[in-house]
Amino acid sequence: MCGIVGYTGAQQAAPILLEGLRRLEYRGYDSAGVAVHGGGGIEMVKASGTVERLAEKIDGGAAMHGVCGIAHTRWATHGAPTDTNAHPHLSEHGTFAVVHNGIIENYAALRAELTAAGCVFRSETDTEVVAHLLERSYDGDFLRTVMRTAARLEGSYVLGVLCADEPGRLVCVKEAGPLILGLGIGENYFASDVTALVGRTKNVIYLDDGEFASLTPESVTVYDRTGREVTKTVSRVVWDLEAAEKGGYEHFMLKEIMEQPRAVKSTIAPRLRSGRVELDIGWSAADMASFRRIVLTGCGSAYHAAVAGKYVIESLCRVPVETELASELRYRDPIIGPDTLLIAVSQSGETADTIAAMRECASRGAKVLAIVNVVGSTIARLADEVIYTHAGPEIAVATTKGYTTQLAALYLFAVWAAEGLGRIEKTRYNELVAALSALPARMQRAIDLNTHVRYLAGRWHGQGAMFFIGRGMDYAAAMEGSLKLKEISYIHSEAYAAGELKHGTIALIDEKRLVVALCCQTALFGKMMSNVEEVKARGARVLAVAPEGDRRIFADADDVLFAPKGEELFVAAPELVPLQLFAYYVALENGCDIDKPRNLAKSVTVE
Ligand code: G6P
Numbered sequence: 001m002c003g004i005v006g007y008t009g010a011q012q013a014a015p016i017l018l019e020g021l022r023r024l025e026y027r028g029y030d031s032a033g034v035a036v037h038g039g040g041g042i043e044m045v046k047a048s049g050t051v052e053r054l055a056e057k058i059d060g061g062a063a064m065h066g067v068c069g070i071a072h073t074r075w076a077t078h079g080a081p082t083d084t085n086a087h088p089h090l091s092e093h094g095t096f097a098v099v100h101n102g103i104i105e106n107y108a109a110l111r112a113e114l115t116a117a118g119c120v121f122r123s124e125t126d127t128e129v130v131a132h133l134l135e136r137s138y139d140g141d142f143l144r145t146v147m148r149t150a151a152r153l154e155g156s157y158v159l160g161v162l163c164a165d166e167p168g169r170l171v172c173v174k175e176a177g178p179l180i181l182g183l184g185i186g187e188n189y190f191a192s193d194v195t196a197l198v199g200r201t202k203n204v205i206y207l208d209d210g211e212f213a214s215l216t217p218e219s220v221t222v223y224d225r226t227g228r229e230v231t232k233t234v235s236r237v238v239w240d241l242e243a244a245e246k247g248g249y250e251h252f253m254l255k256e257i258m259e260q261p262r263a264v265k266s267t268i269a270p271r272l273r274s275g276r277v278e279l280d281i282g283w284s285a286a287d288m289a290s291f292r293r294i295v296l297t298g299c300g301s302a303y304h305a306a307v308a309g310k311y312v313i314e315s316l317c318r319v320p321v322e323t324e325l326a327s328e329l330r331y332r333d334p335i336i337g338p339d340t341l342l343i344a345v346s347q348s349g350e351t352a353d354t355i356a357a358m359r360e361c362a363s364r365g366a367k368v369l370a371i372v373n374v375v376g377s378t379i380a381r382l383a384d385e386v387i388y389t390h391a392g393p394e395i396a397v398a399t400t401k402g403y404t405t406q407l408a409a410l411y412l413f414a415v416w417a418a419e420g421l422g423r424i425e426k427t428r429y430n431e432l433v434a435a436l437s438a439l440p441a442r443m444q445r446a447i448d449l450n451t452h453v454r455y456l457a458g459r460w461h462g463q464g465a466m467f468f469i470g471r472g473m474d475y476a477a478a479m480e481g482s483l484k485l486k487e488i489s490y491i492h493s494e495a496y497a498a499g500e501l502k503h504g505t506i507a508l509i510d511e512k513r514l515v516v517a518l519c520c521q522t523a524l525f526g527k528m529m530s531n532v533e534e535v536k537a538r539g540a541r542v543l544a545v546a547p548e549g550d551r552r553i554f555a556d557a558d559d560v561l562f563a564p565k566g567e568e569l570f571v572a573a574p575e576l577v578p579l580q581l582f583a584y585y586v587a588l589e590n591g592c593d594i595d596k597p598r599n600l601a602k603s604v605t606v607e
Contacts, residue, residue, distance in 0.1 A: 009187025028075025349377020
């Protein structure tokens, strides 16, 4: 949610900052801005709309002169996405420019105080208070002034600050949001995400909450809240710039769909050793036995992965598993104690609600396992143990490989825990290990089987609304398939447990409606066919997702997408592939901005 980037070095800052913003645009894309320190003070340009609009306004950066600067791409919280509300924000006399990711919760009180003291505000943002507070408490010491100001702020704030008195120096602070420092030779950076930096440096420092950094071209110094210097570890980013580029695909989303076989392999392969699942987490089988129940949490697609994970874990481990949206769990006064294992699922590792739910549960004694893609992210660092999905950078706002690798990690966990708990026969265990090992090839088969999705998307893209139905794991996959469609194509779509549709929603079914019916579990196939009959009897058209080669489906469905056969417990991952492709091609037919759907952001670091 909002991307920030900062540069100080010997080169012109604006083109470098623009390049960083382009790579952070998945975090927000309603307006953008840059401030650089030229010889004569701070120069600033902002534009509503995309980073490209900003780039046009400053001639790709050539129109701005200065070797040190900060930049921002916004997902609006306070105030509409106008030029004025775009970041950076300047203090009254131009001493400070500020970019901010997060929400300053006490901004109204601070704004009232500043207004009473005669301060004139230009924007409607919460961020502008920071610029004015900085200037009003400035005593000539840039870093200490930022520290003093930060101490007055409540909420989440990752700030990047430029001071007119100190050309070549940047100060930044992280409180409840991601911030990474990039170390170059004769130049240094900060950014919300390594994707903004990886084209320029692979040496990074992950800041912790409450830490401040001062950057010059030659030095990077990190301080804690009390102003004491902190020694930080320098980490090396393992992937290359190409991983964060489109690689010939029209959209990142399509590239990431196609990458799923490889991504799922990266999750699974390192954890299968000598025919066993090895998770390298610090709990033994005995520790697992001390958990009387498991709670899975996350937001959006990560929550959908959790729902699919619940079926698999419960079925194999025979431990009660609940799922709860992180945004609900955090405020529910949950009954959670040391006998609970919380599994937090998150691609970015920065989702504010998931972080808060983890903290809430940990404070009640729960142990926390995180399933996360982004290495060094807040969720990974807060958790007791982590399973990284190793999906590689995911840029499209609508997650695809992020989701299926979360499923793969949950499958690994379920098989590992079932064995540790002694709840699984050796033969079944071996079968599941083989099925895990075969999952990447099954994902590839799912892609290969569905060459006609584009044709089907052409046929159905004009629908005003759709329903997705399924049972069990098919229902979990239906939730995700439906979300994919609505978030990128803007077609209204809902997922229902197939048996539930008749309790009200069937009133919306008529001859115009397309129902997507997921029928990939043998034991539930007959039940699904009854539900398909029910909607057909009301005139609906049916697009089925069925096991490869199952001819029975043609008796009832108008069109069919196939999911390759294999271990049914793991079906949610391969059966999602045709639905991702369907959503993609429907959105393409409808001329939507697929990688940057309206109103969304990939990393939601506010509540
Ligand atoms: C946003 C993204 C979704 C994602 C959700 C949770 O809404 O657009 O794709 O599923 O956040 O994100 P996380 O990074 O925690 O998986």
